Amino acid sequence: MIAIHPLHGIGEVMPGDDLVSLLKGALASADLLPLAPGDVLVVTQKIVSKAEGRFVDLAGVEPRAEAARLAAITRKPPNFVEQVLAEASAVVRAAPNVLITRHRLGHVMANSGIDRSNIGEGDGDRVLLLPVDPDASAARIGDGLGCAVVISDSFGRPWRYGVTGVAIGASGLLSLVDRRGERDRDGRMLEVTQVALADSIACAAGLATGEGAESVPAVLVRGLVLPEGASPATALVRPLEEDLFR
Amino acid sequence: MIAIHPLHGIGEVMPGDDLVSLLKGALASADLLPLAPGDVLVVTQKIVSKAEGRFVDLAGVEPRAEAARLAAITRKPPNFVEQVLAEASAVVRAAPNVLITRHRLGHVMANSGIDRSNIGEGDGDRVLLLPVDPDASAARIGDGLGCAVVISDSFGRPWRYGVTGVAIGASGLLSLVDRRGERDRDGRMLEVTQVALADSIACAAGLATGEGAESVPAVLVRGLVLPEGASPATALVRPLEEDLFR
Numbered sequence: 001m002i003a004i005h006p007l008h009g010i011g012e013v014m015p016g017d018d019l020v021s022l023l024k025g026a027l028a029s030a031d032l033l034p035l036a037p038g039d040v041l042v043v044t045q046k047i048v049s050k051a052e053g054r055f056v057d058l059a060g061v062e063p064r065a066e067a068a069r070l071a072a073i074t075r076k077p078p079n080f081v082e083q084v085l086a087e088a089s090a091v092v093r094a095a096p097n098v099l100i101t102r103h104r105l106g107h108v109m110a111n112s113g114i115d116r117s118n119i120g121e122g123d124g125d126r127v128l129l130l131p132v133d134p135d136a137s138a139a140r141i142g143d144g145l146g147c148a149v150v151i152s153d154s155f156g157r158p159w160r161y162g163v164t165g166v167a168i169g170a171s172g173l174l175s176l177v178d179r180r181g182e183r184d185r186d187g188r189m190l191e192v193t194q195v196a197l198a199d200s201i202a203c204a205a206g207l208a209t210g211e212g213a214e215s216v217p218a219v220l221v222r223g224l225v226l227p228e229g230a231s232p233a234t235a236l237v238r239p240l241e242e243d244l245f246r
Numbered sequence: 247m248i249a250i251h252p253l254h255g256i257g258e259v260m261p262g263d264d265l266v267s268l269l270k271g272a273l274a275s276a277d278l279l280p281l282a283p284g285d286v287l288v289v290t291q292k293i294v295s296k297a298e299g300r301f302v303d304l305a306g307v308e309p310r311a312e313a314a315r316l317a318a319i320t321r322k323p324p325n326f327v328e329q330v331l332a333e334a335s336a337v338v339r340a341a342p343n344v345l346i347t348r349h350r351l352g353h354v355m356a357n358s359g360i361d362r363s364n365i366g367e368g369d370g371d372r373v374l375l376l377p378v379d380p381d382a383s384a385a386r387i388g389d390g391l392g393c394a395v396v397i398s399d400s401f402g403r404p405w406r407y408g409v410t411g412v413a414i415g416a417s418g419l420l421s422l423v424d425r426r427g428e429r430d431r432d433g434r435m436l437e438v439t440q441v442a443l444a445d446s447i448a449c450a451a452g453l454a455t456g457e458g459a460e461s462v463p464a465v466l467v468r469g470l471v472l473p474e475g476a477s478p479a480t481a482l483v484r485p486l487e488e489d490l491f492r
Binding site: 002003004005093095107157158160162163165176194195196197200203204206207208221224236237238243244245 | 248251252339344346354403404422423440442467
């Protein structure tokens with residue numbers, strides 16, 4: 001049995017907050033300490049970014065020509081688009097209400113992952129960027145708590161409605177499990193040879209974190225049998241040269 | 247707490263098998279009866295297709311010109327490609343070792359979901375198609391057991407390595423949860439307004455079903471707070487006219 005435990009009571013996270021001690025407190029309150037082998041702590045991107053102070057005030061962002069052009073196509077504010085471009089290595093698609101970019105870390109996502117919701121009161125023009133290096137953030141939290149960590153975000157999909165959870169950072173587990181060479185019950189080579197384990201864990205955690213007013217910023221997943229090894233969430237990124245949908 | 251219970255002991259499923267009674271037996275063996283409100287039974291596509299006898303012997307499939315052309319590009323057997331096309335409404339991408347199609351039900355996926363692994367012994371040239379109508383299959387199982395049902399498959403993603411679970415059939419739950427108009431903790435309109443609930447449940451179940459020799463064909467997810475209402479898995483399909491990546 002795999003259990004997904006929401007961690008309540010973390011409260012509003014502020015720049016400079018020590019996430020390790022906040023999370024340790026929440027784990028203790030939920031009676032989940034000591035941690036067990038196979039435990040994976042899933043932390044939403046939003047509180048990691050907040051603790052790292054990744055806020056930008058759009059009032060101070062000057063849109064350049066490319067941002068103005070894309071703002072007209074996407075109907076998004078030009079200074080917001082400028083900030084999206086500053087976090088992106090490429091624009092994948094621009095259409096009304098849609099701006100899909102390749103984030104500088106490689107993740108293809110809406111608006112370079114920049115977020116306007118749930119970032120605190122009275123911040124009309126503040127936005128929140130992804131952590132500078134989510135894999136490193138995951139490693140810091142994992143080192144502090146002694147467990148595997150996934151930093152989760154919600155991505156849309158090109159051919160399906162609705163978002164699902166994905167891993168933008170990971171530590172202490174194999175983000176991508178490569179099963180090439182393994183066989184099925186009948187001895188046939190497996191057709192599905194790579195499993196996005198960290199994404200699947202983030203997706204499962206999303207069932208407990210939710211969105212909006214009742215959102216929960218972290219989840220413990222207990223009971224997984226993790227394969228040996230570790231790889232960061234960037235191992236999940238299909239590189240540009242293999243992109244059939246540029 | 248959300249619990250993901252793998253259902254072991256179902257054994258090899260054969261055409262004509264009664265999945266409702268097989269699943270009821272597995273739920274009883276796992277001590278999960280009676281079912282509780284919010285329970286979602288996730289059944290892998292493979293055993294639904296097997297029970298429905300969705301096998302095709304490729305030896306009897308004659309490739310036409312388009313299949314031969316795509317077989318040369320994808321390096322896949324021409325009769326296999328012919329069968330993929332027979333299940334597809336469109337070819338989305340063809341490249342070496344890649345054939346992404348829009349399945350006749352709308353799902354964009356590799357090889358129209360046609361599967362060669364784990365389909366039984368001595369079936370070198372037999373393949374397994376998706377169920378004729380997975381939403382209807384889910385409804386039949388759900389009606390028989392009195393719970394919500396998701397029929398899961400594993401899809402690749404265009405910009406990320408590895409597969410994750412998705413829902414190709416659903417009954418008794420809202421596959422797509424629309425939160426447009428809801429507000430976050432600070433009263434701001436939610437940016438993420440649609441959540442792919444059935445896909446997220448399939449993805450979570452994938453942590454317990456696995457692939458290959460130790461694969462488990464069904465999972466019970468217990469402890470979800472399901473929103474009111476129901477919509478089929480086809481509600482998750484972004485229609486062709488909104489596809490920015492044709």
